Amino acid sequence: MSLYRRSVTVFQHNLRALDRMLSLAEANAEARGFEADKFLAGRLAPDMFPLTRQIQIACDLAKGASARLAGVEIPKHEDSETTLAELHARIAKVQDFIASLDADAVNAGEQRPITLSIQGNELNFVGAEYLDTWALPNFYFHLSTAYNLLRMQGVPLGKRDFLGRA
């Protein structure tokens, strides 16, 4: 399994699943007779991020991890979305960016030194380790939390939707 398939291909698959779950949420809100954007403020605890931010962070992890592995600059995407339509566009922007990356460059990232600055602490990784112990667990966390926030608000989703196998 190449590093490209374990990163870019995995992100592409899961962002498609996320995008589709948002569409299912829109259809569900329409059937229930309210504005789908009302889902976006949902949160699991008062000090957790709402759905909008969960989606933005998932996007940033896919974008940032793919760029870091490829050794290219990370494009800046502002966190300005307030509607599901804008979040679909944010996901599409990340999909366009990661699809543009050179597979050989990503595959060459296995041992690339990667440094993160998290709340003032410097974290040092090499590429594959960064993917497996930081980017993927974080990415799946925010994807799972987005799913959970939709389920909690009554959107009829199943594990197959989360896994992108529906």
Added chain:
Amino acid sequence: MSLYRRSVTVFQHNLRALDRMLSLAEANAEARGFEADKFLAGRLAPDMFPLTRQIQIACDLAKGASARLAGVEIPKHEDSETTLAELHARIAKVQDFIASLDADAVNAGEQRPITLSIQGNELNFVGAEYLDTWALPNFYFHLSTAYNLLRMQGVPLGKRDFLGRA
């Protein structure tokens, strides 16, 4: 990054984080003056699994994925836990099992054919693909949902606890 490090080592790390989050939940319940096992019935939606089952499934994914990659029989663990003490023991049982696996056997599993039977459908993978597109997303889903269920019930956890970096 060897297949062993991407599977067994990753499961070991995350099961330790899960075990520690359950201990933090116990300390929190004690401080709040109720029985910590009350957390176990928490669920995010009426048709989602409660916390107990989320932990059991995370355990089974770590156990099953590690065994399948190594090409050995999957030990059967009954889903009989009703207390946090029993769930700690379930996690320990999985840790003992996956620590006993031969790293070379796991690493030899990259192209091993793996067939799952999910709700009557047969899913066919090879080892690394099974890990990256089935076992890990599923494992992180149940781990994230366990974290979310504790957060939703007021346990003071942070992302660093989820990532096992606290």
